Amino acid sequence: MTDSLSYLICTTCGTQHPTADRAALTTCFICDDPRQFTPASGPSFTTLTTLTTNGAHHNEFHPVPSDPRLTAITTVPPFGIGQRAILVRTPRGNILWDCVSYLDDATAADVAARGGLAAIVISHPHFYGTHAEWAARFRCPVYVAGEDRGWLARRSARQVFIEEGVGEMRVEVDGGDTGARAVKLGGHFPGSMVLLFDGHLLTADTLMMTPAGRSNWAVDALGRPREPPKGTNTFSFMWSIPNMIPLSADEIVRMWGIIRHYDFKSAHGLFPGWDIVDDETLKARVLESMQIQIRAMGYTEHSFLKIAL
Template sequence: MADSSLYLVCNTCGTQHPTSDRSALTTCFICDDPRQYTPPSGQSFTTLSALRSEKERRNEFHPFPGDPRFTSIVTVPKFAIGQRAILIQTPRGNVLWDCVTFLDDETVRRVRAMGGIRAMVISHPHFYSSHLEWAEAFGCPVYLAAEDRRWLARRSQESQEFLEVVETRVEVDGEDTGVRVIKLGGHFPGSLVLLYDGHLFTADTLMMTPAGLANWTVDALGNPRERPKGVNTFSFLWSIPNMIPLSASEIARMWSILKNYDFTSAHGLFPGWDIKDENVKARVLESMQIQIKAMGYGEHPFLKEVL
């Protein structure tokens, strides 16, 4: 059996490809897609073995402030896109939301000490990374959207489970974990979000903006202030790095699904991209309407949508 630690890994997106032959793999099909890119320096690959040999390379674990049920796992120094994985601890077992490419013995040890992983859910193909390495290490299934099956570099009938429906309940040994996986589409046809106990994990299906993460609570003198009207919290993009927006009709379709769920916090793809606000659902709707109006659809029926 081939040593998967020698499989080539794209330096730009972190996808692990099922070959160690550099002459056979000269480009990454994920990065060749118009939603992604290759850097000015060009396409390049590394391996998990090479990453593990780097003295400073590690995964850091950051519990959410005030709620240790959620822990961000972040690779430092930053690798590829730099997204976080989030370990969600439920009474029925741990669920990993999204995935980082880097996995070493110390990461496996720390995660096992926290209860291991009973299921993984990955939001979209840009974060498929090395998910089969994680699935093998923890003996767990990986839930992926059926619509995005074509973007898999590595395949496993034993580990990969494909979601066909809009909502999926994540179960462990037949017991409901309380985790809901919701298929919104948009960025990719099967782009997912995850909902657990009022926390909405968005990846970049709903892309948090600087205005959304800003501190509007006080002015420069420390006086209370209100958030200015008309600033968005999220943007809705077909391509994040290339800044190509979704259509008005696609945004409205996404809301037709998301409006059926309640949540009071949202958590994006990078560390620190967290919003705790009982009005965050209204901010999603407001952001959608701001974007649709800014794209020139001033009379779009969706602009009349209310909670």
């Protein structure tokens, strides 16, 4: 039996495929999908054995601003898509939101020193990465959306499917509620999720945080108070992020029908530094961003534009 550390990992998206045979794996089905891409240099693959022995990468742990219960894990230099994972400390144990593909003994030891993992929740197929390795290493369940099970390169007995038609799942440990909620919003993928925990909205790219959304509009260069410019969005809603294909107006409206039932005042996106903290207007900014995008797509008379909180 082939050691899973020798399984091939796509260098573009970080997905681990259940084979070590380079002749059998000549392309990555995740990157062949129009929501992703294959670089001009063509498909290429590596393995965890190679990554962890060549000394080129390591993982860093950084507290997320405003709440020490959240810790970002990033691979340096970035590997694959370059997303961060977020370790969420709950009263029932640690939850890992998404994962980075790079996993070595030093990372495992650091996570173990912080209490290990009680569960993993993966937002969508682009971040499935090496989640089966993480789940096996920490002997914990990994929650994925049933709608997206066809995008799993590896199957594991530790995978827990949030079944189709189920919009929310409480993340539980040994039958106890962690306080975290995995919520399916769809859009990017049919099962794309966010994670809600004590006022924090962990968005991955289900809600794509924009540079303008992270701007500091509170004061001008002279320190005088100011308002954000009109029409400035905080999030965008995309079917394909790298290929810049937006979601339809109907899909955005459907997503609002779900997220409007939840309260949050902080948001944490897929890359380091993509955080908006302690903003009581954040839910209204989600709605406003949806309306900005729908209007920009030409639906200037859409009834959704009249909705207000």
